[in-house]
Amino acid sequence: MKTHSAKRHSARRKPFKRMAARAIGAAAATALAVGSVGAAPLQRLGAGEGRVDIVAWPGYIERGQTDAKFDWVTDFEKKTGCKVNVKTAGTSDEMVALMNEGGFDLVTASGDASLRLIAGKRVQEVNVGLVPSYGKIDPRLQKAAWHHVDGKHYGVPYQWGYNVLAYNTKVFTTPPNSWEVVFKEMNLPDGKSNKGRVQAFDGPIYIADAALYLKATQPALGITDPYSLDEKQYKAALDLLRQQRKIVARYWHDAFVQIDDFTNEGLAASSSWGFQVNVLKSKGQPIASVVPKEGATGWADTTMMHVDSKHPNCAYMWLEHSINPKLQGDLSAWFGSVPVVLSACKGNALLGDKGCENNGLNEFERIAFWRTPVANCGGGRTCVPYYKWVSDYIAVLGGR
Amino acid sequence: MSAAAWQAGRGDPIARLARYLHAHPRVTLALLLTPPLLWLGVIYLGSLLALLAQSFFYIDEFSGQVVRQLSLRTYAELLTEPNLLVVARTVAMAAAVTFACALIAFPIAYYMVRYASVRLKALMYLGVMVPLWSSYIVRVYSWKLILAKEGVITWLAEHLGALWLLEAILAVPVLGGPSLSFSMFGTFIVFVYIWVPFMILPIVAALERVPRSLMEASADLGAAPLATFRRVILPLAFPGVVAGSIFTFSLTLGDYIIPKVIGTSHPYIGTVVYAQQGVAGNVPLAAAFTVVPMIVMAVYLTIARRLGAFNAL
Numbered sequence: 001m002k003t004h005s006a007k008r009h010s011a012r013r014k015p016f017k018r019m020a021a022r023a024i025g026a027a028a029a030t031a032l033a034v035g036s037v038g039a040a041p042l043q044r045l046g047a048g049e050g051r052v053d054i055v056a057w058p059g060y061i062e063r064g065q066t067d068a069k070f071d072w073v074t075d076f077e078k079k080t081g082c083k084v085n086v087k088t089a090g091t092s093d094e095m096v097a098l099m100n101e102g103g104f105d106l107v108t109a110s111g112d113a114s115l116r117l118i119a120g121k122r123v124q125e126v127n128v129g130l131v132p133s134y135g136k137i138d139p140r141l142q143k144a145a146w147h148h149v150d151g152k153h154y155g156v157p158y159q160w161g162y163n164v165l166a167y168n169t170k171v172f173t174t175p176p177n178s179w180e181v182v183f184k185e186m187n188l189p190d191g192k193s194n195k196g197r198v199q200a201f202d203g204p205i206y207i208a209d210a211a212l213y214l215k216a217t218q219p220a221l222g223i224t225d226p227y228s229l230d231e232k233q234y235k236a237a238l239d240l241l242r243q244q245r246k247i248v249a250r251y252w253h254d255a256f257v258q259i260d261d262f263t264n265e266g267l268a269a270s271s272s273w274g275f276q277v278n279v280l281k282s283k284g285q286p287i288a289s290v291v292p293k294e295g296a297t298g299w300a301d302t303t304m305m306h307v308d309s310k311h312p313n314c315a316y317m318w319l320e321h322s323i324n325p326k327l328q329g330d331l332s333a334w335f336g337s338v339p340v341v342l343s344a345c346k347g348n349a350l351l352g353d354k355g356c357e358n359n360g361l362n363e364f365e366r367i368a369f370w371r372t373p374v375a376n377c378g379g380g381r382t383c384v385p386y387y388k389w390v391s392d393y394i395a396v397l398g399g400r
Numbered sequence: 401m402s403a404a405a406w407q408a409g410r411g412d413p414i415a416r417l418a419r420y421l422h423a424h425p426r427v428t429l430a431l432l433l434t435p436p437l438l439w440l441g442v443i444y445l446g447s448l449l450a451l452l453a454q455s456f457f458y459i460d461e462f463s464g465q466v467v468r469q470l471s472l473r474t475y476a477e478l479l480t481e482p483n484l485l486v487v488a489r490t491v492a493m494a495a496a497v498t499f500a501c502a503l504i505a506f507p508i509a510y511y512m513v514r515y516a517s518v519r520l521k522a523l524m525y526l527g528v529m530v531p532l533w534s535s536y537i538v539r540v541y542s543w544k545l546i547l548a549k550e551g552v553i554t555w556l557a558e559h560l561g562a563l564w565l566l567e568a569i570l571a572v573p574v575l576g577g578p579s580l581s582f583s584m585f586g587t588f589i590v591f592v593y594i595w596v597p598f599m600i601l602p603i604v605a606a607l608e609r610v611p612r613s614l615m616e617a618s619a620d621l622g623a624a625p626l627a628t629f630r631r632v633i634l635p636l637a638f639p640g641v642v643a644g645s646i647f648t649f650s651l652t653l654g655d656y657i658i659p660k661v662i663g664t665s666h667p668y669i670g671t672v673v674y675a676q677q678g679v680a681g682n683v684p685l686a687a688a689f690t691v692v693p694m695i696v697m698a699v700y701l702t703i704a705r706r707l708g709a710f711n712a713l
Contacts, residue, residue, distance in 0.1 A: 093681060195578075196578030196582065197578070202660070204675075248665070249582040250664055253660060254660075257544070257661060260544060260545070264549060264550045264551060265548055265550070265578070265579055265582065266550070387459055390675055391482075391682070391685070394486070394672055395482030397667050398482050398485050398667050399666065
């Protein structure tokens with residue numbers, strides 16, 4: 001359910017390996033329900049232990065093996081003597097499972113995994129005093145709710161991005177300004193109905209996209225956060241999605257399949273990622289993207305530290321290294337995401353001066369970042385938990 | 401063997417072991433059988449039982465954590481309407497795919513066994529097998545391109561003036577859609593393509609065991625070719641069809657990739673299991689869902705047995 005080219009790519013190449021890893025992970029996750037008690041964070045940085053083990057999204061930690069230009073590991077290893085070992089994971093669930101298993105120092109967790117890791121006591125508090133550049137992080141992210149809990153830091157922000165409304169410029173001569181075009185049956189500017197020509201994401205987290213649309217269009221529902229929905233709000237979102245089922249011929253879940261759908265199936269509009277839009281544009285397809293007036297959902301990733309980290313000094317060194325502007329800018333260019341350090345946006349040859357803006361830097365305020373919906377959503381409210389989202393989204397897709 | 405060699409061999413531990421095993425055949429048997437039985441009993445059946453056990457746990461409504469207490473709650477959830485619809489859809493698809501596979505496979509197998517020259521037969525075997533050696537994923541994705549709105553089939557229909565036919569097919573409610581790759585027809589076509597070799601091979605094996613003399617006897621007794629086919633060949637080859645149908649039926653029941661790539665995104669058992677165990681962490685419901693194909697297959701095999709499909713085994 002996570003978003004990127006490289007991630008999806010590898011997910012596609014090794015579905016069985018991934019499945020196996022996940023099956024083992026799930027078993028481990030259930031076996032390890034009891035977490036150990038978090039110790040106090042490190043107070044003084046000592047000498048490196050010679051290695052650091054990181055669980056990361058594919059493409060997130062590059063050492064120049066895919067493309068020699070994209071390498072932010074080699075110089076770190078030279079400088080600190082900490083050898084970096086990366087274990088890639090294809091989904092948030094897999095990351096949680098790997099962290100439950102243990103044996104790692106760090107993880108690049110998305111918002112739908114980070115709170116689970118904190119609640120499960122799988123990650124430890126991070127002493128940001130040992131990360132000298134922490135103050136240079138985008139102030140909007142320094143104390144974000146998905147890693148800053150009860151006044152404690154549980155990680156260092158790494159990158160973020162968001163979901164766009166992609167559309168065919170031949171159908172829409174002016175950009176659509178509302179998600180309405182994928183939610184309601186209507187005639188598009190080319191005079192034909194949108195039925196069968198729009199898509200939605202094939203994952204339960206998409207219920208939040210419906211809620212976000214309702215937040216703007218039906219204020220009476222009182223939706224403030226699309227990831228914290230009470231029964232009534234949730235029902236309204238499902239109703240909207242059931243209407244949508246009638247105009248969506250197929251839901252997308254694989255970035256490459258969607259690229260193909262835009263190319264060969266005459267798609268007019270769909271929720272999408274910057275990645276597909278960039279690839280389609282590079283192939284000369286008439287596709288562009290927009291963040292509609294209702295805003296968009298997105299993801300923000302945080303590097304978090306395992307509660308039983310065996311190489312804490314090297315881990316802290318990596319945390320500091322992970323937010324240096326050069327790495328942040330290169331990663332942003334590689335990944336199509338946005339740096340968490342704003343100075344990374346200037347003077348990066350790979351990213352270009354417009355790179356951050358193109359990847360969505362200025363849309364931050366309008367993005368509802370992914371979180372795992374939980375029953376206890378604060379303020380004395382009870383919300384619909386994530387596992388219900390899964391069952392109900394399956395029912396919606398099945399036409400019920 | 402000389403007495404000296406015999407004497408020398410006595411002290412050699414390997415020779416002693418060999419003599420011991422020779423004297424105790426039961427121990428030998430136990431040693432040989434233990435590893436495969438362990439595999440079958442512990443890894444294979446054991447994991448199946450672990451899965452079954454999971455299905456009797458349930459997910460706590462509030463925390464979303466698995467509660468490890470025996471309960472039938474998960475099965476109650478399984479029996480709700482949307483889930484039953486998923487089961488019905490999957491079983492219907494599996495039945496349709498199996499039927500179509502049998503229809504396509506039988507003539508091919510018959511030709512291979514009765515008419516093809518040795519060389520052609522080898523070539524046909526190769527033709528059936530080669531797709532099995534290439535990546536399943538690649539073949540599914542290439543079908544997506546073939547079935548696409550702007551793909552080969554539409555192009556062909558346009559040039560043959562048969563676009564009306566394609567449109568009529570796509571206009572069928574429920575089964576149709578905006579294009580073949582966005583319709584249940586598409587899912588069906590790709591399922592049939594992917595599984596048909598699993599039907600052809602057992603039918604070939606079964607037909608090869610039908611003695612030519614029986615067919616000649618049937619003809620000598622005045623049976624028309626069709627009667628021979630109906631009353632001699634088909635009954636004798638039927639176990640092969642059933643064997644093939646077990647493959648095509650169970651493989652369709654469990655597949656989760658084809659419905660994800662081709663079709664209307666309507667959920668099937670495989671895709672639901674995939675979502676429940678992976679995305680949702682609802683392992684109990686995923687486990688309960690996997691019990692469904694087991695039951696369906698058990699019923700299926702019972703019916704097949706009643707039909708006498710295993711009498712020839």
